[in-house]
Amino acid sequence: MKKTIFWTIIIIFILSLTLIGTGCKEEAAPAEEATEEEAAPVEEEAAEEAIEPVMIQFWHNYDAGAGQIDVLDQLIAQFEEANPDITVNQVYLEWQALKNNVVAGATTGMLPDAFRGDIGFVPQFQSLDVLVEMDTAFPDYAEAASAVLEAPNSTAKAGEHYYGIASNTNTKILYYNEELVTTVPATLDEMWTTAEEVSSENVIGFCEAWLGGWNLCQYIWSYGGDILAPDYSTATDYINGSVAVSVIQRFADLYAAGAFSGPTIDPGAPPDTDGMGTGNYAMTIDGPWKAKDLSTKYPDLQYGAVQMPAGPAGSIGVLGGEDFMMFKTSDAAHQDAAWKFIKFMTGKDAQVEMAKVGQMPVNKEALVDDEVLEAMPLLSIFADALQTCKARPVTPKWSDMENIINTKATEAILGQKPVQTAMDEAADEINALIQQ
Amino acid sequence: MASGVFFRTSEYFKKKDNIRILLLLVPGVVVIGMFTFYPIIKMFIMSFFDWKIGFNQVSPFVGIKNYLAVFMDPIAGKALINTMFYAIVTVPGQMILGLLAALLINGIRKFSVTFRLLYYLPVVTSWVVVALLFRYIFSNQGLLNYLLTDVFKWIPEHIGWLSTRWTAMSATTLLGIWKGIGWNMVIFLAALQAIPEQYYEAASIDGAGSIQKFFHITLPNIKGTILFSTVMLTIGAFNTYTPIAVITGGNPAHQTDVVLTWMYFQTFSSLKMGYSAALSFIVTGIVAVIAIILFKVLRSERA
Numbered sequence: 001m002k003k004t005i006f007w008t009i010i011i012i013f014i015l016s017l018t019l020i021g022t023g024c025k026e027e028a029a030p031a032e033e034a035t036e037e038e039a040a041p042v043e044e045e046a047a048e049e050a051i052e053p054v055m056i057q058f059w060h061n062y063d064a065g066a067g068q069i070d071v072l073d074q075l076i077a078q079f080e081e082a083n084p085d086i087t088v089n090q091v092y093l094e095w096q097a098l099k100n101n102v103v104a105g106a107t108t109g110m111l112p113d114a115f116r117g118d119i120g121f122v123p124q125f126q127s128l129d130v131l132v133e134m135d136t137a138f139p140d141y142a143e144a145a146s147a148v149l150e151a152p153n154s155t156a157k158a159g160e161h162y163y164g165i166a167s168n169t170n171t172k173i174l175y176y177n178e179e180l181v182t183t184v185p186a187t188l189d190e191m192w193t194t195a196e197e198v199s200s201e202n203v204i205g206f207c208e209a210w211l212g213g214w215n216l217c218q219y220i221w222s223y224g225g226d227i228l229a230p231d232y233s234t235a236t237d238y239i240n241g242s243v244a245v246s247v248i249q250r251f252a253d254l255y256a257a258g259a260f261s262g263p264t265i266d267p268g269a270p271p272d273t274d275g276m277g278t279g280n281y282a283m284t285i286d287g288p289w290k291a292k293d294l295s296t297k298y299p300d301l302q303y304g305a306v307q308m309p310a311g312p313a314g315s316i317g318v319l320g321g322e323d324f325m326m327f328k329t330s331d332a333a334h335q336d337a338a339w340k341f342i343k344f345m346t347g348k349d350a351q352v353e354m355a356k357v358g359q360m361p362v363n364k365e366a367l368v369d370d371e372v373l374e375a376m377p378l379l380s381i382f383a384d385a386l387q388t389c390k391a392r393p394v395t396p397k398w399s400d401m402e403n404i405i406n407t408k409a410t411e412a413i414l415g416q417k418p419v420q421t422a423m424d425e426a427a428d429e430i431n432a433l434i435q436q
Numbered sequence: 437m438a439s440g441v442f443f444r445t446s447e448y449f450k451k452k453d454n455i456r457i458l459l460l461l462v463p464g465v466v467v468i469g470m471f472t473f474y475p476i477i478k479m480f481i482m483s484f485f486d487w488k489i490g491f492n493q494v495s496p497f498v499g500i501k502n503y504l505a506v507f508m509d510p511i512a513g514k515a516l517i518n519t520m521f522y523a524i525v526t527v528p529g530q531m532i533l534g535l536l537a538a539l540l541i542n543g544i545r546k547f548s549v550t551f552r553l554l555y556y557l558p559v560v561t562s563w564v565v566v567a568l569l570f571r572y573i574f575s576n577q578g579l580l581n582y583l584l585t586d587v588f589k590w591i592p593e594h595i596g597w598l599s600t601r602w603t604a605m606s607a608t609t610l611l612g613i614w615k616g617i618g619w620n621m622v623i624f625l626a627a628l629q630a631i632p633e634q635y636y637e638a639a640s641i642d643g644a645g646s647i648q649k650f651f652h653i654t655l656p657n658i659k660g661t662i663l664f665s666t667v668m669l670t671i672g673a674f675n676t677y678t679p680i681a682v683i684t685g686g687n688p689a690h691q692t693d694v695v696l697t698w699m700y701f702q703t704f705s706s707l708k709m710g711y712s713a714a715l716s717f718i719v720t721g722i723v724a725v726i727a728i729i730l731f732k733v734l735r736s737e738r739a
Contacts, residue, residue: 264688266576266598267684407689
């Protein structure tokens, strides 16, 4: 009797596991269908199903605090009015959660129809084979892409194809506290000297929120160095070359002198925006959102903004921004609806509205619009900075490389290792990643 | 004896009852199978592969490479040491203070419920909320530095409590202890109330003092609870994530990472699923060994 009960339980358990397995298989099915459907002409499918109302899921990280989600809701209402057969369900996810959800969704097949996220996500997601090859999937892609700036849209390219279209662009400029910094530095060397001069018991001259490539590339490039070889074949003599090492040594010296800090190098230090707002930090280099954050949270703060001071090689910032992407998990009707929505969001009207709440447009017509120029007083500074900025290396391993750079640079700046030793270790680890 | 029990049991369960029992068992077995056993088996398999998560991607079998990668990873080693530090400090800390609170509450007649409630309050408070409060207290310009330098003027300059590895870990363990006292108090209070009053009366007649009563009556009678609490808290300590994620985020340079924050980082930032699966099995092994040692120690003491 006991044996019968035991074996019955085992059989039920195995059956339940089989059921789970079957469930997982069914979950994955849409991906396979989507891949097959890709081969079929998208227009035919869409034409057949256009009569049926379609609801698309749109994941994004527009900033609610800056009022961007309110604007997004208004834009969605306009889009739905013009396209009664399509409804858009927008879902906000914070930067890391946005990435994590796509990572999890790549396994389960639970991915949105339209997506707006960091330009750095494109090579990573493409390496997961989840993105729609947009330039081949949509015949009018070239037309839509021609309406946006070429440099930001190049971030959506991986290999020979485009896996997205630019949503908005940015780079970084110098923000400084006008009460603390009376003479605006024109060069990076002057900026470091100013940082030391203005530092005191309660003031830290310069702040960097993090020490990955997003933060360090601009200095290394402006001093004439680089992170990787141009063909991404090695990091040796680049991240551990004399230029990169001298830049990090400068930060180490500033940190030792109490003139440099940030919330990741010192978890007890104030966050970058709050530190600037309360006068704990005198200077920082950041994107257009910083102006909005400072004005909203600290309206009494007197701050100035100029293009990032130049090094010997010029003022070479890092190109940032977001791209719209689409996933293979959607069927043809949803892909068609999502593409319509993305074209609407990259159009002049939507870009002008988003510019009013801090998103720097990529649409060429929106960039010269009077309303945009009025809403973004720093636009001309950013426009100048965009002329000389560079994109980060386009490789799926970039996120890992950035983490290595952050860890090793932090160890060096904290004085736990000699700078050259730490950066040699970084080069070795990055080379190991390249060879994988 | 055992066969007798089995005979009576099998006699007792008629065929109809068996079906009923099985039907009652099915939902539980399915849920446990789905959400516990299946993920464990799946993860064990993953730990031997360079697991890819994207569509149409092949996950190559790499043998024990992921396990070797964990053993050779200096940050994983650092995270494991941090986790052990957290466990070694918080487990006895919570238990000693929890037992002390239970003894005090057990000895009073008035306001017993009020004190129980007050001590238990941190347990039901959100981890994120209290971790944010602790971050505020220990930050460079936080409450603690303000009191020490500006109010009492005991130290000339602010101390960077969260700036270095061990001070930051100490602040986190303080949070762990503070939050766990209430849970231990409740567990120990239940154990204390189960000790027959006659033991203490007899000891009093024999002339035993309070300390002798504690060591010769109280402690031996709550040994089972101490073991239970130690095992549960050790498992809990190895599962700590929120206080580190909120207070330091593993910064600077992963020096304050614990096993779970490092595992999360490797999974979602570096997408190293196989590595994370191997790390989780190594940690499970360590916790299992600790639990077995604790049970053995108690069993030998009972014998």
